[in-house]
Amino acid sequence: MKFGSPSPDKKILFVVNEAGEFVELRRVALAAKDAGYGVAFLFAQQGYINLKQDRASCRLNGFDDYFPGRSLRRSLQSKQYQEIADGLENGYIPHSLRQERKPKRPFATGAALLLSALATPLLALTERTAGVLDARKKRKHARTLQPFNYARLVYKHVTPALVIYGQEFPGSVNSLLTKLCNRDNVPTLIIPFAVGTAKEMVESLSDKPPYDAERNIINKLAASLFPHWVNYYASKKLLRLPGQKIFLLETLGIAPEHPWIPNNSRTTCIGVESPEMQRYYQRMLFPPSQLRVTGAAYDDILYTARKSDTARSLIFRRLRLDPNKPLLVCAWPTDQYGSRDIPLEFPNYKALCMAWAKTLAAASRFSDFNVVIRPHPVTDPNLLMEVLRPYRLHHRVTDIDTLDLVPACDLFVACVSSTLRWAAACAIPAINYDCYDYGYTDFNGAEGLFTTNRYSTFVSLVERLTENKTVYEEARTKQMACAKEWGMQDGRSMERIINLIDELAGPPSKSTSPSEFHANE
Numbered sequence: 001m002k003f004g005s006p007s008p009d010k011k012i013l014f015v016v017n018e019a020g021e022f023v024e025l026r027r028v029a030l031a032a033k034d035a036g037y038g039v040a041f042l043f044a045q046q047g048y049i050n051l052k053q054d055r056a057s058c059r060l061n062g063f064d065d066y067f068p069g070r071s072l073r074r075s076l077q078s079k080q081y082q083e084i085a086d087g088l089e090n091g092y093i094p095h096s097l098r099q100e101r102k103p104k105r106p107f108a109t110g111a112a113l114l115l116s117a118l119a120t121p122l123l124a125l126t127e128r129t130a131g132v133l134d135a136r137k138k139r140k141h142a143r144t145l146q147p148f149n150y151a152r153l154v155y156k157h158v159t160p161a162l163v164i165y166g167q168e169f170p171g172s173v174n175s176l177l178t179k180l181c182n183r184d185n186v187p188t189l190i191i192p193f194a195v196g197t198a199k200e201m202v203e204s205l206s207d208k209p210p211y212d213a214e215r216n217i218i219n220k221l222a223a224s225l226f227p228h229w230v231n232y233y234a235s236k237k238l239l240r241l242p243g244q245k246i247f248l249l250e251t252l253g254i255a256p257e258h259p260w261i262p263n264n265s266r267t268t269c270i271g272v273e274s275p276e277m278q279r280y281y282q283r284m285l286f287p288p289s290q291l292r293v294t295g296a297a298y299d300d301i302l303y304t305a306r307k308s309d310t311a312r313s314l315i316f317r318r319l320r321l322d323p324n325k326p327l328l329v330c331a332w333p334t335d336q337y338g339s340r341d342i343p344l345e346f347p348n349y350k351a352l353c354m355a356w357a358k359t360l361a362a363a364s365r366f367s368d369f370n371v372v373i374r375p376h377p378v379t380d381p382n383l384l385m386e387v388l389r390p391y392r393l394h395h396r397v398t399d400i401d402t403l404d405l406v407p408a409c410d411l412f413v414a415c416v417s418s419t420l421r422w423a424a425a426c427a428i429p430a431i432n433y434d435c436y437d438y439g440y441t442d443f444n445g446a447e448g449l450f451t452t453n454r455y456s457t458f459v460s461l462v463e464r465l466t467e468n469k470t471v472y473e474e475a476r477t478k479q480m481a482c483a484k485e486w487g488m489q490d491g492r493s494m495e496r497i498i499n500l501i502d503e504l505a506g507p508p509s510k511s512t513s514p515s516e517f518h519a520n521e
Contacts (some may be wrong), residue, residue: 010508012501015151015174019377021166022057024193028064028164029244030492032501035506040064040158044147044173050377064158068150072318115402123415135403144257148176155180160507166193168256168265169238174239175254178266187504188267191297191497194261195442197280200235201240203438218243221392226250231260258284267505271296271497274425276445276485292500295493298403302426303491307405315408319398321370326410328359328466332375332384333401333415336436344437345455352435353387360413361391367466373397374405411465411472416440424449425487429465429475433458446486448479450476 012032014025022041029039044053058065153175155163161393163181166172168190181188204252205211213223213230223230229246232237234237237315239246240259258264263282270286271294272278278293305311316323333356335349346352356467364371367462373396375384388394398405402419406412412423412430416438423430432443434453443449464471483489486493488496 008155010036010161010491010505011040011094011158012505013155013158013163014041015163015165015177016041016043016054017045017167017172017174019048021193022050022054024297025164025166025191026057028191029498031060031498033062035233035498040066040160041091042151042154043067045152046147060360064153068147109495137286151177152180160186162221162501164175165190165267167196168263168267170256170259171245171249175249175256175265176252180255182266184274187269187425189500189504190263190267190270192263192270192273192452195421197442198260198262199439199468200438201260202231202238204339205238206236211238211240213239216243222246228257229259231420269500271500272302273488274488294496294500295488297494297497298422298486299493300491301403302407303489305404306426312408315404316402318400319372325368325370327408327412328363328369328371328411329405329409330356330371330373331414331417332356332373332379333435334376334378340436342437345435350383351386353383355455357387357391357393359462361393363462363466364393371396371467372405374400374402413462420449421486424479425483427476427483429472429479431458431461431465445482447482448475505511
């Protein structure tokens with residue numbers, strides 16, 4: 001059920017820093033709009049990779065959107081122009097036909113010709129000057145403070161009743177917005193989009209020189225003056241950010257108390273996805289008042305799909321698969337060789353892909369399992385086809401949303417992906433092949449989810465789970481026993497999230513009943 005225009009003083013500002021955040025926050029935004037709130041998105045980072053498609057999604061759903069790279073005034077002006085364009089039948093009608101025709105005035109025409117003649121030399125000079133100014137402007141926009149300044153302007157313009165993030169990390173504009181919100185008594189909320197731990201941070205930064213605390217005098221000074229920015233891993237003394245950025249954030253008063261803990265911030269509340277994540281936050285000593293177990297927006301989609309008699313059959317029909325055979329879904333690994341400076345089992349990404357393809361082809365050939373491959377959006381399609389074609393797997397690739405595939409499958413395979421928690425919550429056995437050797441232990445509590453960093457073990461796990469029904473059923477039984485720890489599988493997660501939003505922001509003039517959320521899914 002959709003409502004009309006929301007109360008103008010109940011707007012929610014969603015802040016997106018990474019492309020992965022938008023998918024989850026968009027689900028919450030749709031429910032918030034249905035509940036009567038106004039919605040605006042701020043794409044906070046310059047060069048945001050999915051800007052075009054995510055802005056298109058915002059327009060499709062009636063959300064305002066902002067992004068650094070052009071002035072806020074131009075953004076608002078473009079909105080006004082878009083409203084005019086919407087009445088011109090998608091470009092087929094010129095604007096002149098929508099205007100009242102006015103008689104020509106000879107004096108106005110002559111004046112326009114004179115001004116044009118006088119302005120031509122000046123315009124040429126202005127364009128040359130503008131070229132120099134434009135280059136300076138680009139350099140200025142590349143500076144660290146530009147996204148912060150833009151975020152402040154958007155906050156002032158939107159005047160939100162609540163600000164929602166997908167995550168919090170040092171150096172993001174989120175810290176500044178939270179500071180402004182706390183000053184103005186505006187609540188802030190984190191709806192986490194992924195599993196994040198300190199282990200992930202040290203693994204990703206330990207081999208990068210700018211984060212070495214001993215690299216230069218600036219880093220050494222930052223480590224000495226601000227020891228909470230220091231961490232130790234793999235015989236190295238590390239900084240969470242390069243020294244210069246640490247000084248900047250500390251000077252601005254927007255540095256977190258514990259920079260190495262993801263989502264550590266002064267936000268009002270964190271919507272915790274599951275009991276397992278609640279235990280993690282408790283281990284990291286987050287204040288109990290900051291935590292609220294709500295479940296995640298994707299929970300209700302998984303719940304509906306698992307309870308439906310038709311969801312699985314629809315997936316099988318779309319993929320033209322034999323419904324009498326079990327389904328293995330592989331979330332294809334991305335190329336992360338550029339971020340790893342340690343020896344890996346395979347010399348390059350293509351060789352790694354060939355190994356994955358060989359294993360999946362064997363499962364397809366020697367077991368009863370259907371095999372389907374879901375590539376990541378950043379995967380090179382040409383390389384993927386080149387790798388899969390010799391194994392006759394190129395026709396097994398699909399663009400169906402992973403969130404729809406997981407509850408329909410019987411075995412899920414991925415590489416250190418947050419999507420593995422979906423399988424855990426759905427009681428589906430899974431294999432986490434840590435082919436980049438990150439060593440994450442995020443899923444150790446899921447007993448039907450197997451993690452390995454060795455290819456030989458990966459091959460063995462795939463063989464045993466696809467060819468040995470006893471081994472498979474044992475894994476499924478173990479996963480069923482702990483599934484409730486990994487997701488809120490009662491179909492009411494979005495209801496809890498919206499109730500929390502109402503509690504923080506105050507309910508809008510019109511609200512949606514809990515049953516309507518299920519209808520909107």
